[in-house]
Amino acid sequence: MDVQDEQAGGEIKRLxxxxxxxxxxxxxxxxxxxxxxxxxxxxxxxxxxxxxxxxLVSVRLNxxxxxxxxxxxxxxxxxxxxxxxxxxxxxLNDSLGDSSRRWPPLLRNVMGDRxxxxxxxxxxxxxxxxxxxxxxxxxxxxxxxxALLLSVATSQAYIGLxxxxxxxxxxxxxxELDQRVAQRTAELAAANAELQLQVGLLQSLPVSAWTLKxxxxxxxxxxxxxxxxxxxxxxxxxxxxxWMAAVHPEDRExxxxxxxxxxxxxQGFAMETRSRRARDGTYRWHLNQAVxxxxxxxxxxxxxxxTTDIDDQKRAEEKLRRxxxxxxxxxxxxxxxxxxxxxxxxxxxWSAELYRIYELEIGMPVTLELIRSRVHPEDVTLIExxxxxxxxxxxxxxxxxxxRLLMPDHSxxxxxxxxxxxxxxxxxxxxxxxxxxxxxxxxxxEARDKAQSELANVARVMSLGALTASIxxxxxQPLSGIxxxxxxxxxxxxxxxPQLEGARETARRTIxxxxxxxxxxxxxxxxxxxxxxxxxxxxxxxxxxEVIALSIVELQKNRVMLRPExxxxxxxxxxxRVQLQQVILNLLRNGSDAMSTVEDRPRQLVIRTERDDGxxxxxxxxxxxxxxxxxxxxxxxxxxxxxxxxxxxxxxSVSRSIIERHHGRLxxxxxxxxGAAFSFSIPRTPEGLVRADGIRNIQAPAVTGPGAA
Amino acid sequence: xxxxxxxxxxxxxxxxxxxxxxxxxxxxPDLLKQFGFAARxxxxxxxxxxxxxxxxxxxxxxxxxxxxxxxxDLQQELIRRRRAIPIIFITADRDMIVRRxxxxxxxxxxxxxxxxxxxxxxxxxxxxxxx
Numbered sequence: 001m002d003v004q005d006e007q008a009g010g011e012i013k014r015l016x017x018x019x020x021x022x023x024x025x026x027x028x029x030x031x032x033x034x035x036x037x038x039x040x041x042x043x044x045x046x047x048x049x050x051x052x053x054x055x056l057v058s059v060r061l062n063x064x065x066x067x068x069x070x071x072x073x074x075x076x077x078x079x080x081x082x083x084x085x086x087x088x089x090x091x092l093n094d095s096l097g098d099s100s101r102r103w104p105p106l107l108r109n110v111m112g113d114r115x116x117x118x119x120x121x122x123x124x125x126x127x128x129x130x131x132x133x134x135x136x137x138x139x140x141x142x143x144x145x146x147a148l149l150l151s152v153a154t155s156q157a158y159i160g161l162x163x164x165x166x167x168x169x170x171x172x173x174x175x176e177l178d179q180r181v182a183q184r185t186a187e188l189a190a191a192n193a194e195l196q197l198q199v200g201l202l203q204s205l206p207v208s209a210w211t212l213k214x215x216x217x218x219x220x221x222x223x224x225x226x227x228x229x230x231x232x233x234x235x236x237x238x239x240x241x242x243w244m245a246a247v248h249p250e251d252r253e254x255x256x257x258x259x260x261x262x263x264x265x266x267q268g269f270a271m272e273t274r275s276r277r278a279r280d281g282t283y284r285w286h287l288n289q290a291v292x293x294x295x296x297x298x299x300x301x302x303x304x305x306x307t308t309d310i311d312d313q314k315r316a317e318e319k320l321r322r323x324x325x326x327x328x329x330x331x332x333x334x335x336x337x338x339x340x341x342x343x344x345x346x347x348x349x350w351s352a353e354l355y356r357i358y359e360l361e362i363g364m365p366v367t368l369e370l371i372r373s374r375v376h377p378e379d380v381t382l383i384e385x386x387x388x389x390x391x392x393x394x395x396x397x398x399x400x401x402x403x404r405l406l407m408p409d410h411s412x413x414x415x416x417x418x419x420x421x422x423x424x425x426x427x428x429x430x431x432x433x434x435x436x437x438x439x440x441x442x443x444x445x446e447a448r449d450k451a452q453s454e455l456a457n458v459a460r461v462m463s464l465g466a467l468t469a470s471i472x473x474x475x476x477q478p479l480s481g482i483x484x485x486x487x488x489x490x491x492x493x494x495x496x497x498p499q500l501e502g503a504r505e506t507a508r509r510t511i512x513x514x515x516x517x518x519x520x521x522x523x524x525x526x527x528x529x530x531x532x533x534x535x536x537x538x539x540x541x542x543x544x545x546e547v548i549a550l551s552i553v554e555l556q557k558n559r560v561m562l563r564p565e566x567x568x569x570x571x572x573x574x575x576x577r578v579q580l581q582q583v584i585l586n587l588l589r590n591g592s593d594a595m596s597t598v599e600d601r602p603r604q605l606v607i608r609t610e611r612d613d614g615x616x617x618x619x620x621x622x623x624x625x626x627x628x629x630x631x632x633x634x635x636x637x638x639x640x641x642x643x644x645x646x647x648x649x650x651x652x653s654v655s656r657s658i659i660e661r662h663h664g665r666l667x668x669x670x671x672x673x674x675g676a677a678f679s680f681s682i683p684r685t686p687e688g689l690v691r692a693d694g695i696r697n698i699q700a701p702a703v704t705g706p707g708a709a
Numbered sequence: 710x711x712x713x714x715x716x717x718x719x720x721x722x723x724x725x726x727x728x729x730x731x732x733x734x735x736x737x738p739d740l741l742k743q744f745g746f747a748a749r750x751x752x753x754x755x756x757x758x759x760x761x762x763x764x765x766x767x768x769x770x771x772x773x774x775x776x777x778x779x780x781x782d783l784q785q786e787l788i789r790r791r792r793a794i795p796i797i798f799i800t801a802d803r804d805m806i807v808r809r810x811x812x813x814x815x816x817x818x819x820x821x822x823x824x825x826x827x828x829x830x831x832x833x834x835x836x837x838x839x840x
Contacts, residue, residue, distance in 0.1 A: 476801035480822035481732030484740050487826030491743040506739060513732055556729065557774040 018145040021051050025152050032160040037061065037070070040164045044132075044157045045074045051153075052146055054136050055116060060089050061123070061130040061161065069130065078137070092118070092133050106142070117141045121154040129161060208307035212290065214300040216240035216263040225307060230278025248274035248283050255288070266300045268292045272310070284311035328352065335437040339417070341386050342430050348383060357415075357437045359407060376404035382417050386431045389421070397421055401433075414442040449661075475520060477553075478513040485509045523550060526578065537685050538577045540609050540617055541566045547584045548607070555605065560592045565608040571684035573617050575662045583655040583666070587621035587678045590652070594625025594675065601674070612681045616664070622677035627670050636668055655680075713749065713762035721747040723765045724833060727757045727783065728772035728799065733822075737770065744830055754778035758786065766794050768836040773800040773807070773819075784814060795836035799824070 028047065032040045041059055048057045058073040071089040106119055116135040119142050123129035134142070134150055142150060202209045208225035212218055217240045221233060229246040236243050240263070247255050251273045262269025268290040274283040290305030328351075331337060337354025341347070348366040355362040358374050368383065375381045380388075385401045398420050405413040419433035489506035492499040523546060544566060555562055573580075588605065595603040604624045612618035628636060637656045652666075659666040664682030671677055713723065724746045726737045731752075738748035749766075751757040755778055757769075769787075773780040784796055798811050798819040808819040817839060818832040 476822045477730045477732055480801070480824070481736045483823040483825065484733075484736035484829075488736065488740040488743055491740070491826070495743075502739065506736070509732075509736060556776045559776045561776075 014145060018149065021145075021149050022152060024051070025149065025156055028153075028156045029160055029163075032164065034167070035164060036168050037161060037164045040157070040160045041070065041072055044153065044160070045072060048132075048134055048150070048153055049074050049076070052134060052136070052142075052149060054134050056088075056118075056133070056135040058088055058092065058133045059123075059130065059157075060093075060132075062128065092120070092131075119147070119150055121150055123154065123158045123161065129158060132157060205306075207309075208286075210305055210307070212240070212263065212303035212305065214263075214266075214302065216259065216303075218243065219302065228277055229275065246276045246278075248276065250274075259288075262290060263303065266292050266294075268303060268305070272314075275307070284309055285314040286310060332356075335440075337435050339382060339419075339433040339435050340430060341383060342424075342428060343387075343390050344428050354435060357413070357435070358405065374405050374407070376406040376412065379403040382415070382419070382433060382435065386419060386433075389419075390429075390431070413437055413439045475517060478517040478520070481513045482510050482517070485513065520550075534576050534578075535574060536577060537572045538575055538580060539570070540573055540580070540619060541570050543577055543581050544584055544607060544609060544619070547581050547588065551585060551588055555588065555592055558592050558596060558603070560595060560603045560605050562588075563604060563606045565606060567608075567610045570609050571611065571615075571617055573662070573682050574685040575682065576658075579658045580662070583658050583680065584619065584621070586652065586655045590678065591621050591623035591625065594623045594627070596625075598625055598674075615684050615686075616681045617684050618679055618681040620677050620679040622671065622675065624671075624673070624675040627674060627676045628668065630670065633668060637666070652678075713760070713765040721745065722767040722837060723747045723749060723762065724768045724770060725757060725762055725766040726750040726770045727752075727754055727775075727780070728770070729753060729775045730772070733772070733799070740826055740829065741833075744833065746833070754780070754783035754786070757783070763792060763794075768833055769794045769796045770833075771796050771798050773798050773802065773811070781811065781814070784811075784816065788815070795839065797832045797836055 024047070028043065031043055035043075041061065045057050045059060048054060054074075055076045055078060056073065058071065061070040063069055071086055073088045106117060116137050117139065118133050118135040121132040121134065123131060132154055136142075202220075203223045205222065205224065208222060208228065210218055210221040210225060218236050221236050221243075225231075225243070226233060226236070229243065231243065231246060241256060241259065244252055244255060244259075255271055255273045258269045258271040261267075270287065270289045272285055272287050275286045276283050287308045287310050288305065289308075290303040292303055293301045295301050331351060331353035335353070335357060337357050338349075338351035339354055340349045348371075350358075350366055352362050355364070360370065360374070364370065368381075371381050371383055380401075380403060382401055382403065385399070389397060389399055398418075401415075401417045401419065403415050403417075405415060407413065414437070415435055416438045417433045417435040419431055421429065421431055424430045485506040489503045489510065492502040492506065544564065548562060548564065552562065584607075588607065591605045592603075595605070601624055606620070606622040608620045608622070610618050610620075637652050656666045659680045659682060662682045664680055666678070666680040668676055668678050724741050726734060726741075726748060728734055728737075728750070729752055734750035734752065738750050741748035746768075749760075749762050751760065753775060754771075757763065769783075771780040771783060778786070780796075780798055780800075787794055787796075796816045798808075798816050799822060800807070800819065801822045803821045808821075811819045817836040820828060820832060
């Protein structure tokens with residue numbers, strides 16, 4: 001019985017020990033949890049070695065395809081030196097073969113120089129995961145309990161290894177993911193930094209930059225617009241047309257139309273608006289432009305646009321437009337056209353107004369034939385004159401030119417051109433002329449001359465009335481003498497004896513007086529006959545003497561003491577004799593009238609002719625009368641100005657016009673003593689007349705040569 | 710010019726002509742002489758007054774408008790001097806109003822130039838007899 005009890009007790013101990021070991025084995029996962037494969041293997045092998053007092057334990061773990069299997073061998077010292085783990089595993093593999101199905105549960109092998117009992121334990125149902133081999137020298141290895149432990153350990157190992165593998169896989173994946181995420185994050189950060197930079201640029205642009213969603217709602221709007229308009233970003237993004245609140249009310253409708261057309265059609269838009277600057281409330285012109293961004297399928301992604309301040313350009317444009325309009329208008333009002341010619345290219349350019357003046361279609365090419373078709377056949381055209389001037393030795397110079405146009409309806413237009421020789425910005429010579437239609441003025445001048453003649457006539461007639469007394473005297477004196485002498489003659493002849501000597505004498509006087517009378521009448525007729533102005537060479541002294549003769553009686557009646565001081569060798573003047581005499585007469589009468597109240601001094605009236613500077617002739621009538629108010633000096637020559645109660649005061653105004661048409665001037669000065677002096681100065685006849693077909697066309701005297709008197 | 714004083718007993722009455730016009734001074738005395746008068750001509754009233762013919766003058770043919778002393782001025786001067794010489798004005802200015810005034814002032818007549826010889830004779834006779 002004792003032996004059996006001892007055997008039973010030993011068995012019980014053995015079983016107890018086995019259960020303890022099982023419990024330990026079952027606790028392995030807790031140890032393994034979270035560990036990696038090598039930890040698992042380590043723990044397993046150590047546990048098996050110790051628990052089962054093995055002499056050798058090895059594990060070969062198959063890993064995914066690319067990786068080499070893990071092979072670990074633990075050998076107890078009692079086995080002595082052993083080959084490497086790899087060799088051992090290989091030997092084991094060779095012994096056992098690949099397929100685990102055919103593995104014997106037990107194998108006796110020679111390891112080193114010992115006999116061992118090896119138990120191969122496949123990992124995984126078919127050993128796909130690998131193999132554990134436990135070996136011991138003892139011959140009873142493995143006992144039942146040991147086999148059980150090995151089996152459980154292997155299962156646990158299998159589970160633990162799978163878990164560990166999974167864990168490591170998961171970890172690897174997690175690592176990979178982390179890596180990828182990190183990379184991505186870095187990329188994004190870089191992209192973001194790039195974006196920030198771009199955004200920064202966008203914000204700093206000198207123009208407003210913005211984007212719109214496909215429906216037109218603003219998306220991104222840079223600082224520039226927000227600062228300019230004072231609108232907040234939220235406001236601008238609240239509605240597609242919120243920003244238009246800053247647009248000038250008058251421009252909103254057009255802006256809105258362009259905007260919506262552009263957005264809805266997906267074409268984008270470009271429009272100009274006046275937009276309000278929040279800072280001071282002023283409106284400035286802006287150009288709002290948007291272009292469309294589409295994706296690969298052509299769907300609108302966004303509109304990208306800018307708003308640029310174009311106010312300065314716009315105002316400059318406006319100014320330019322206005323000044324051009326002013327110029328054109330000015331040309332039209334003044335009937336002035338612009339005419340330019342470039343000798344190098346023979347190119348003639350006309351302004352619109354010039355075409356109008358010439359009554360040609362605006363823009364027609366200007367050729368010499370075209371010009372000749374309009375210019376009066378007797379006149380030299382402006383372009384021909386320009387060419388003549390251009391060929392003179394001094395090259396280009398400024399000049400004036402007058403010519404006439406003969407229109408298709410045979411009417412005549414008078415042209416006055418002022419030409420300027422210049423160089424354009426390339427250094428090419430160019431003649432530029434302003435050409436004015438002075439027809440109206442010429443006709444007006446003609447009419448005025450006629451009116452002035454009429455007026456002068458009227459003045460003459462008025463002075464005729466005043467001269468009635470003079471005429472009466474002038475005519476009646478000789479007439480009276482004639483009658484008296486004739487009567488005397490008859491009586492002398494009727495005497496007894498006839499007084500022939502006396503009769504002859506009286507008859508002689510009669511004839512003399514008769515002649516005198518017809519001279520006077522002729523002179524008076526000449527003076528008062530209405531005539532067109534003529535031009536001739538006039539000896540001013542002779543003209544003065546005639547006027548004196550006509551007015552001497554009246555002057556003497558007014559107790560005027562006339563003192564002629566006529567220069568010898570006075571040059572001739574060119575003009576209308578009668579008109580000049582009218583002026584002299586007017587001055588004499590005025591001088592006489594000025595002295596009509598003078599009692600305390602002689603009523604002296606000096607009439608003086610003399611040479612004047614610059615080849616001119618001066619005539620002065622100087623009185624000792626009441627003078628005139630220096631303040632009113634200008635008004636003396638106004639029409640209808642008069643200090644006389646009865647007179648119409650036409651004289652000085654008409655006189656001045658006459659003198660001016662003789663290229664002279666008429667003026668008044670006060671004497672040192674009492675009275676005034678009225679003088680006129682007119683050019684002498686030049687040595688050779690240029691043209692003499694009417695006073696208006698007389699050129700001013702040219703510089704005369706050394707032979708001039 | 711021969712002085713009036715030098716005249717011996719004159720049966721011819723002296724008619725003086727005062728006129729600044731030379732043709733008048735030239736022609737009138739001859740006609741007056743034909744009428745049987747003695748005649749003297751002066752170019753100005755001053756000359757006449759300065760001459761010694763004033764007292765002798767029985768009739769004065771006097772121009773109206775003259776430089777210096779006019780005809781009417783002379784008329785007033787003679788009145789002032791109490792020399793009542795009958796005056797016939799002769800003038801080229803046909804102004805009826807002036808004529809009336811002159812006659813009212815005491816002139817015998819005012820003749821308008823040109824006048825006929827008969828008109829002159831009538832006026833002179835009137836002047837000599839209407840004292």
